[in-house]
Amino acid sequence: MAKSSGLNTRRAAARFTVAAVTAALVATGTSTAFAVDAPGRSASQVSTDAKASGATQYGVKVQSKKAQVNALYGMDGNGNLSGYAPDGKGGLGPRQPTGSGWQDTRFITQVDQNLNGESDGIWDVTGSQLRYRDWSSTSPVLVGGGWNIYNRLLSAGNLGGAAYEDLLARDGSGVLWLYLGYGNGKLTSRYKVGGGWNAYTDIAGKGDLTGDGKDDIVAKDTSGVLWLYKGTGNSKAPFAARTRIGSGWNAYNALISVGDINYDGITDLIARDKSGALWLYKGTGKAAAPYAPKVKIGNSGWNTYRILY
DSSP states (O other): OEEEEEOOOOOHHHHHHHHHHHHTOOTTTOSOOEEOOOTTOEEEEEOOSOOOOOOEETTEEOOSOOOOOOOEEEEETTSOEEEEOBOSSSSBOOOEEEEEOOTTEEEEEEEOSSOSSSOOEEEEEETTEEEEEETTOSSOEEEESOGGGEEEEEEEEOOSSSSSOEEEEEETTSOEEEEEEOSSSOEEEEEEEESOGGGEEEEEOOSOSSSSSSOOEEEEETTSOEEEEOBOSOTTSOBOOOEEEESOGGGEEEEEEEEOSSSSSSOEEEEEETTSOEEEEOBOSOSSSOBOOOEEEEOTTGGGEEEEO
16 A cells, blocks of 8 residues: 655745745755645655564674665656565565656655654655655655755665764765755755765665664776775764675666565665666675675566666
8 A cells, every 4th residue: 555645736926936945045955944846746655564674694693773674666767656565575566656747857765764664755856956755745845956966866874873864965076975864854964975986887775784783885886896885873984995795787777775675684785787677686784795696586677767766
């Protein structure tokens, strides 16, 4: 069953007022937020059968922090949204239509604001504006403008060590920035993570990969090598030095993590190959080898989605 989050149409005068305010905002994580009108857009959540749970796998005891359990969503070229719930067996259930009207959106990422182990909504960038939409709300919240300076955006969990999930954004010069979340869609001012991140064609993560209780990310470079960045929980230096996972990852044109797909308590990675097939890399909880061998979970056809989130 899906939780609906449609948008109500406002009068033209209200739209003009919001647009004027929006023009004055900049992408520095302003804590001021507004309910805004975006006629024609809708989104809903696909329910999952499992809540986040800890586990032991491959002889590794995972710390008390739980892995999220979320559906995988995709946006096609026409702006239509679809969701696929984990089936409890390491695969995905049937497609469920979840929304439409997103054809102008550049980025979408799920976020768990109340820390209950599943996403509460999404951040999206459409045009230059960042919005947060709670699954249960009828209106999105405008977080700020100026977000067209970024070419990559994702929420990989709690990276800064505060109470809530955060947002990563990479600008056109390759600098990665961290915005700490307040748990309601709003964000702090940004923290500089570092430069050189334009070396990566993909950045993904949603939780703890190494069993130390801190959320991590992985990044694929232009030569196809995948790297692990272990989280530190320090907003001023959120990642330890990178370690090499392996080569050959240029076989994939998209990497995405939405949390735990096979309900073992460890976050996983989904990869889409160039033929449009989908592969699952189950998390192991080991920093030295964070993923088990790949398992195919989707046949060709997944290239229909311009965004996976």
